[in-house]
Amino acid sequence: MTYFKYSPQEDSGAGQPDMEARLWDYIDGNSSAEERGFVEKLIESNQQWKLRYQELLDVNQLLAGSLELDAPSLRFTKNVMEEISKYTIAPATKSYIDKKIIWGIAIFFFTMIFGFLVYMLGQIDWSAATGSEKIIPQNLKNIEWSKYFNNTYTNIFLMVNTILGLMLLDMYLGKKKKQLNQRHSG
Amino acid sequence: MNTGLDDSEIIGKVLRGESQLYAELVKRYQNFVFTITLRYTTQREDAEEIAQDVFIKAYRNLADFRGESKFSTWLYTIVNTTCITFLRKKKLDIHSLDNEQVFEVADSVDSGFRANQIEQKSKVQMVNKAIQLLSADDAKVITLFYKGEQSLDEISKILGIDPNTVKVKLHRARARLKDKMQKHFAEEVKDVLN
Incomplete structure (x- = not known):
């Protein structure tokens, strides 16, 4: 083994990180056939590459053969089994999440956004505007917000969103309640 | 207890009600899970608590394991998220190379190594002590690659990052x-070789 014969201080040229990355790819078996052939030639012909390759190979062997795993306490498995006896396996997420509902919600929101945009664009008087600066109001205070919020479409939009929000809150609270019940019954 | 069953067979049986077989999965992966959790916290009690939590979460969500990846890859994903959640809750410091504590640990490990040079002249101890000097992220990637039997693609799934990253x-x-070993254990490396 040639541990650390090649010190990083010896050569800090610009090609150094690239050399290491390419050698690691070669050692890990991640390089292409063409790259492998090229690196092999470099290792054979270039002393610098040869030394670095041997060094990295040593580190790799050291890690592959010497890395140890820690063990938890002897009672660990027993503790886990005691703990899981209090629980039941939850049903697969797939079984209670209906993709059709998710798609339905997504389509609904996209339709709403699209409809809203079409309505807004429809309100702009294109013939009156000669330049883009005229579309943008000079003073935001001059906008009559009441004009927009008294509109039936806007009110329907806000109402539907409120209902959807309440439905989501109900789903969330229902899920929490179910989890609590499961914990008590478990 | 060695059932001779592979992971997916055990999972199938556990899902059909033979929950006691789950102990076999715990035994198979407990050392690895515990080692990874120890990379996040130096307290063995905390690491064991997180590891236990990981196995409970895995059990409760076992029906969600669809066998599209190895069970170990799926389990290590839970390890990763559980460790991050635990640290956020407890507001513990993740080991960082910029953290002064790491250098204190490095010094104590280094002096400890020198004091017990004769007893600890082994590659195994040297590598494992050097690993302790790394950041949790570095140690985790190395452990997953060399001990977790995970490919780069599988590690990318576990950590939720790109394989190239x-x-x-x-x-x-x-x-x-390598730098840590050069800095702290260069002499010992020579001794090991002689």
Whole structure:
């Protein structure tokens, strides 16, 4: 083994990180056939590459053969089994999440956004505007917000969103309640 | 208890009601899970608590394991998220190379190594002590690659990052480990070789 014969201080040229990355790819078996052939030639012909390759190979062997795993306490498995006896396996997420509902919600929101945009664009008087600066109001205070919020479409939009929000809150609270019940019954 | 069953067979049986077989999965992976959790916290009690939590979460969500990946890859994903959640809750410091504490640990490990040079002249101890000097992220990537039997693609799924990023992280982690060994254990390396 040639541990650390090649010190990083010896050569800090610009090609150094690239050399290491390419050698690691070669050692890990991640390089292409063409790259492998090229690196092999470099290792054979270039002393610098040869030394670095041997060094990295040593580190790799050291890690592959010497890395140890820690063990938890002897009672660990027993503790886990005691703990899981209090629980039941939850049903697969797939079984209670209906993709059709998710798609339905997504389509609904996209339709709403699209409809809203079409309505807004429809309100702009294109013939009156000669330049883009005229579309943008000079003073935001001059906008009559009441004009927009008294509109039936806007009110329907806000109402539907409120209902959807309440439905989501109900789903969330229902899920929490179910989890609590499961914990008590478990 | 060695059932001779592979992971997916055990999972199938556990899902059909033979929950006691889950103990076999715990035994198979407990050391690895515990080692990874120890990379996040130096307290063995905390690490064991997180590891236990991981196995409970895995059990409760076992029906969600669809066998599209190895069970170990799926389990290590839970390890990763559980460790991060635990640290956020407890507001513990993740080991960082910039953290002064790491250098204190490094010094104590280094002096400890020198004091017990004769007893600890082994490659195994040297590598494992050098690993302790790395950041949690570096140590985790190295452990997953060398001990977790995970490919770069599988590690990318576990950590939720791009495979190329994993490759770069692994290269850098090994380079840092090499530097640590050069800095703290160069003499010992020579002794091991002689």
